[in-house]
Amino acid sequence: MKIALQCDFDGTVTEEDVSFLLLDTYVGSQWRDYLKEYIEGRIPVGTFNKKVFGMMKTDRQTMTELVLNSERVKIRPGFRELVEYCSQKDYKVVIVSNGLIFYIEAILEKLGVNGLEVHAAENHFSPDGMKVRYLGPDGTEMEVGYKEAYTELLEKQGYSIIYIGNGISDIFSSRRAIRVFATGDLLDKCQEEDLECTPFTDFHDVIRGLED
Numbered sequence: 001m002k003i004a005l006q007c008d009f010d011g012t013v014t015e016e017d018v019s020f021l022l023l024d025t026y027v028g029s030q031w032r033d034y035l036k037e038y039i040e041g042r043i044p045v046g047t048f049n050k051k052v053f054g055m056m057k058t059d060r061q062t063m064t065e066l067v068l069n070s071e072r073v074k075i076r077p078g079f080r081e082l083v084e085y086c087s088q089k090d091y092k093v094v095i096v097s098n099g100l101i102f103y104i105e106a107i108l109e110k111l112g113v114n115g116l117e118v119h120a121a122e123n124h125f126s127p128d129g130m131k132v133r134y135l136g137p138d139g140t141e142m143e144v145g146y147k148e149a150y151t152e153l154l155e156k157q158g159y160s161i162i163y164i165g166n167g168i169s170d171i172f173s174s175r176r177a178i179r180v181f182a183t184g185d186l187l188d189k190c191q192e193e194d195l196e197c198t199p200f201t202d203f204h205d206v207i208r209g210l211e212d
């Protein structure tokens with residue numbers, strides 16, 4: 001059986017959402033009105049992200065320095081070990097995130113984790129506000145169903161999916177997975193739907209779960 005481990009980034013690899021740190025720092029509190037709309041299900045995650053990231057006018061270097069040096073960016077223990085474990089087991093690891101590609105790549109590089117397949121929002125820095133777009137597996141732009149589109153691609157390539165995530169946008173891919181590791185809102189959502197999942201606090205828990 002070909003196995004792919006699809007992993008969310010913000011709130012999963014990192015303990016907190018990195019984009020929230022950027023938005024708090026460079027936009028101010030008004031972005032949280034849109035967050036409320038998103039959480040209440042009134043706008044899709046892609047629309048929310050395009051809107052709020054569009055309010056960030058700071059340059060790449062400044063934002064990257066903040067992300068790499070802030071105490072608010074904490075990595076859940078065991079991520080490197082999980083990636084090594086998967087490489088030994090010949091499991092493909094894919095990060096699919098509604099976050100921004102620039103900080104995901106910067107954080108992975110700092111962690112010394114190389115060569116992972118990462119799908120996240122393309123970001124174009126601009127003094128008029130950052131332009132963000134999500135490209136699906138076929139290269140077309142999409143605003144909804146981004147994570148699930150890559151789950152579907154992996155399935156088409158013959159993989160069974162192990163899913164790891166923390167948020168409400170992770171439920172769609174989780175429903176298609178053979179195994180789910182969940183924390184935060186995703187854990188609540190899985191329990192609400194009676195979807196079998198393994199709770200985790202760090203990636204050592206995930207490795208232990210995969211060992212069973």
Ligand SMILES: [Mg+2]
Binds near residue numbers: 012
């Ligand atoms: Mg998340």
